[in-house]
Amino acid sequence: MKSKADVVIIGGGVNGCSLAYRLAKKGLDVILIEKKYLSSGATGACGAGIRQQWSTRENASLAIRSVKIFEQLSKELGQDIEFRQGGYLIAIHDEKEMKQAEKNVGMQRSLGLKVDILTPKEITEVVPILDIKGMKAIGATFCPTDGHANPFKTTFAYADAARKFGAEINTHSRVIDVKIKQKTICAIVTDQKTIQTSVVVNAAGIDSKSIAEMVNVKLPLTPLRKEIMATERLEPLFEAMVISFKDGIYFSQQKEGQIVGGIPIPEEKAGYRTMPTFAFLQHMTRTLTRYVPKLKHVNLLRHWTGFYDVTPDARPILGEVKEVKNFIQCNGFSGHGFMISPMVSKILTDLIADGKISEVLENLNIDRFKSKKIEKELSVVG
Secondary structure, eight states, X not given: OOSBOSEEEEOOSHHHHHHHHHHHHTTOOEEEEOSSOTTOSHHHHSOOEEXXXXXXXXXXHHHHHHHHHHHHHHHHHTSOOOOBOOOEEEEEOSHHHHHHHHHHHHHHHHTXXXXXXXXXXXXXXXXXXXXXXXXXOSEEEEETTOEEOOXXXXXXXXXXXXXXXXXXXXXXXXXXXXXXXXXXXXXXXXXXXXXEOSEEEEOOGGGHHHHHHTTTOOOOOEEEEEEEEEEEEOOOOOOSEEEXXXXXXXXXXXXXXXXXXXXXXXXXXXXXXXXXXXXXXHHHHHHHHHHOGGGTTOOEEEEEEEEEEXXXXXXXXEEEOSSSBTEEEEEOOTTOHHHHHHHHHHHHHHHHHHOOOOHHHHHTSGGGGGSSOOOOOXXXXX
């Protein structure tokens, strides 16, 4: 481990590794510190979806521009990240949801996104296995350029590319302190070494809160357990990710054939709860088979948990904090960090390497929480 770097990134998920790649490509000396192994946090537990359909302009903009990057990322990184675009179908259950969907689609179209509102008949043309009566849908929105990618392969491809440009990636190394001098970053202390640096990026997922507390910065992050399951491999049945904001369910069929999906249990509370629950299995299977009766006799093979680092408005915290110069935040993704990671790493690279601040970056700065009027992201599953 080196003892000096231009930038130290804390966190080896997809955002930390993509940022390490972009900064190293710019010629900066980068060290990434991960307490376990790459993708050991939220990235490795996520549902692998990539969605552009959001209710807030910032999230939609980040996602739309991220998809443009995803479309050529395998070629850029020299590894297949298994990106495919089967679309996202978002169920609409009542008139209130329909009005919000119409508002969302109008905003999304203004950003150039191809997205439509479907009738019940058109829903089954996109995903034939769905039972419209069972899912109680009056319509849906559909964007054909939404899709999936492999979060593990994406993260490791970014890490390998970062190393090629000279970045040092250290796993199984824990940050135990962040040092400041005159309210400016000067070093970090790990359980192995002290590293002198002028910039620290806090991309540690839910652990970002404790990292920030090392320099007396308070992040409004709440840990929320999410549970996911995977079935046995099946013949190809459908291509789109199906989600419902009302029921809280999402599910898709992966390249290898398994159905992967999740849903929040009604009694779920915020906090560090790592054990999977039987209540999830009951709620998930009952809801999933209501949507797709054909799956009633499919075998469930795996069930795991992960954590969202949830902010009050379900939008990420990005950029510098006023309390400590060059302490850059890259957290608070509220379960959506994978899908917007390409653009997040780009705008943070522009900030760190060139001092450029975009409108999106300004709107997602932590200072927004000082306002009494916070625009909340409504298009959240669970």
